[in-house]
Amino acid sequence: MEQADVLIIGAGASGGVAAGALAQAGFDVICLEQGNWPDRADYPAQRGTYELEARKQWSGSPNVRQNPTDYPINDTDSDVAPLMYAGVGGSMTLYAGDWPRLLPSDFRVRSLDGVADDWPLRYADLQPFYERTDVAFGVSGVGGDPAYPEGAEPPLPPLPIGRMGARMARSHDKLGWHWWPAAQAVLSAPYQGRRPCVQFGACMQGCPEGAKASTDLTHWPAAVAKGVRLLTEARVSRILMSGNGLATGAEFVCPDGSWHVVRADVVILAANAVGTPRILLNSASPRYPDGLANSSGLVGRRLMVHPFANVTGYFDDDVEGWRGHVGAKITCFEFYETDTDRGFVRGAKWSLAPTGGPLNAALPTRAGDAVWGAAHHEHVRRHLGRTISWGIFGEDLPDETNRVTVDAALTDSSGIPAPKITYSVSENSRRLLDFHIDRATESLQTAGAYDVAMESLMRYSGWHLLGTARMGTDPRTSVVDQYGRCHDIPNLYIMDGSVFVTSGGVNPTSTIAALALRSTEHLIAARRDQQVPA
Amino acid sequence: MNLSQAPDTTAADIPEECRDWLRHVADLLIPASATMPAAGDAGLGDGQLNVVLRARPDLIRDLVRAWSSTNELAPTEALDELQQIDLPAYHAVLLIVAGSYYTTPTVLSLLGYAGQQPRTVRIAEDIDEDLLMRVVERGPRYRQA
Numbered sequence: 296m297e298q299a300d301v302l303i304i305g306a307g308a309s310g311g312v313a314a315g316a317l318a319q320a321g322f323d324v325i326c327l328e329q330g331n332w333p334d335r336a337d338y339p340a341q342r343g344t345y346e347l348e349a350r351k352q353w354s355g356s357p358n359v360r361q362n363p364t365d366y367p368i369n370d371t372d373s374d375v376a377p378l379m380y381a382g383v384g385g386s387m388t389l390y391a392g393d394w395p396r397l398l399p400s401d402f403r404v405r406s407l408d409g410v411a412d413d414w415p416l417r418y419a420d421l422q423p424f425y426e427r428t429d430v431a432f433g434v435s436g437v438g439g440d441p442a443y444p445e446g447a448e449p450p451l452p453p454l455p456i457g458r459m460g461a462r463m464a465r466s467h468d469k470l471g472w473h474w475w476p477a478a479q480a481v482l483s484a485p486y487q488g489r490r491p492c493v494q495f496g497a498c499m500q501g502c503p504e505g506a507k508a509s510t511d512l513t514h515w516p517a518a519v520a521k522g523v524r525l526l527t528e529a530r531v532s533r534i535l536m537s538g539n540g541l542a543t544g545a546e547f548v549c550p551d552g553s554w555h556v557v558r559a560d561v562v563i564l565a566a567n568a569v570g571t572p573r574i575l576l577n578s579a580s581p582r583y584p585d586g587l588a589n590s591s592g593l594v595g596r597r598l599m600v601h602p603f604a605n606v607t608g609y610f611d612d613d614v615e616g617w618r619g620h621v622g623a624k625i626t627c628f629e630f631y632e633t634d635t636d637r638g639f640v641r642g643a644k645w646s647l648a649p650t651g652g653p654l655n656a657a658l659p660t661r662a663g664d665a666v667w668g669a670a671h672h673e674h675v676r677r678h679l680g681r682t683i684s685w686g687i688f689g690e691d692l693p694d695e696t697n698r699v700t701v702d703a704a705l706t707d708s709s710g711i712p713a714p715k716i717t718y719s720v721s722e723n724s725r726r727l728l729d730f731h732i733d734r735a736t737e738s739l740q741t742a743g744a745y746d747v748a749m750e751s752l753m754r755y756s757g758w759h760l761l762g763t764a765r766m767g768t769d770p771r772t773s774v775v776d777q778y779g780r781c782h783d784i785p786n787l788y789i790m791d792g793s794v795f796v797t798s799g800g801v802n803p804t805s806t807i808a809a810l811a812l813r814s815t816e817h818l819i820a821a822r823r824d825q826q827v828p829a
Numbered sequence: 830m831n832l833s834q835a836p837d838t839t840a841a842d843i844p845e846e847c848r849d850w851l852r853h854v855a856d857l858l859i860p861a862s863a864t865m866p867a868a869g870d871a872g873l874g875d876g877q878l879n880v881v882l883r884a885r886p887d888l889i890r891d892l893v894r895a896w897s898s899t900n901e902l903a904p905t906e907a908l909d910e911l912q913q914i915d916l917p918a919y920h921a922v923l924l925i926v927a928g929s930y931y932t933t934p935t936v937l938s939l940l941g942y943a944g945q946q947p948r949t950v951r952i953a954e955d956i957d958e959d960l961l962m963r964v965v966e967r968g969p970r971y972r973q974a
Contacts, residue, residue, distance in 0.1 A: 343945075437961070441965055493949070495947065654928060658927055672862040
């Protein structure tokens, strides 16, 4: 049986940040990761078949991908399919590297707009941690964005915005709207031994250059060198508890079917907003019939998934729509803040993204069967390289009926009950997207688009999974405190997207990483004062 | 042998009759134009079927089932039939045909597609500083909170 000061469950974004800080502070750490170390040589970006592989073995959906290390998810009662990846680096392996922060208003939604809840911390509390994680991950961008309060410059200059970014910048200049070169966790120059981006345009199937930040590159090698024990293909079934109400470790299973236990003084869950509530709920026992850390009844509830739309403009000339990093060339926060005259609250951030290669041009999901036959070549000519797309990430307000539960029948290959997701898109989200689609259409038409198509509420857009173990000050209405410590179990921490109080309208990885660093440093500072439940 | 039920069927096991059937179907889906070849000639005709099925072996079963169930029909009718009675097989055929075509070097060259080639990033050369300054001059976009 392994033993450690701290057990981390999950080696993704937050698990890597926590491991790095704990190792630096001299803690003895074990991490259990259900997946494997990624092999960059296996990433498909340089293979001609990469667009085919993106639809199966490199899909973001574990249900489509069906890797041996994935667990299935019952998403039949969900409007959106959850997307994630199991492995060292976690879902960062397949994310786009878009690295915006939450805005100040995101932390005060109740106070400002009368909806949802305020966070127990403010932007200013997190800003120093954002700036430090920017340095650790290697963020490229331009300082001075008026969408944010003043602060440190990103450590690297911006990535190219390309013909498409330049064109849309001119469009927004005409309209008097915000735009800014996007902050990306993708290297624009050599940095800390990593090579810069070479613009393969396949970030979401793994970056073969290692230019896109993920903790298997940015945090785990140093943590392992400092003695952190990272056990891969180790699938956790449950958290173990002592008689005095503290977590004592976890039970896990290996691919050969052997079961093991790790003991630790502190347990950190970093398994994402689906995996974390799954483990807490699967840890139910006669003493904890509703699962662990669940006296509020909120474990698994308030699942938030950013409502997403793509608005694509068609142009007569070649804008190299397939080129470059995928996350965002430029962003727009013009309509991020609430204006109640619009008929909804909160807003959305726009990311200007490439539109993919030839197979994506030939098989756009919105085009149906009209792409075949005599019209095919004209269809591809219109799409390939001649399209620009705004990706719109809207804020999703928390709703307790949107939730993660444990499925009564479905299990993973080890027999561990699998999660079930129940999720409906709200009326506020629909109105929000309708408004933003209209504005994005205006943006593209001003840039010279002769036609615009949109795809709203795409099913396979569940990249951002948030809120299923929210933070707060009141144990009756929250699962963890502002540092991720469970109200019910003071040596059990949650450090992933589960703790978000509200979703904001931006890609969350930057915030997940900053919160993990803040929580871990608080854990380290407060370790000598370990509480025991009464 | 019933290929659709054989668990270890590989691309090499796909019979020539199935390949012929697929080429005819492919010509319907992606016919020749004044500048582009038909999919039965380029892509599938260039041996790309094996490339596609090696990359996506999960499609083999659907392909063989599509062929087995409709090979006595004319290509147009075969596609209609598949769309009506076996949507997974229908979508597999579409993906295989398009995948074969758009992984063929000749086709990519004709399209002028130069993706997936490494390029040196030119830092900040394409950002118009004057436009950026005007964004700054318009003032903060965030609410103080």
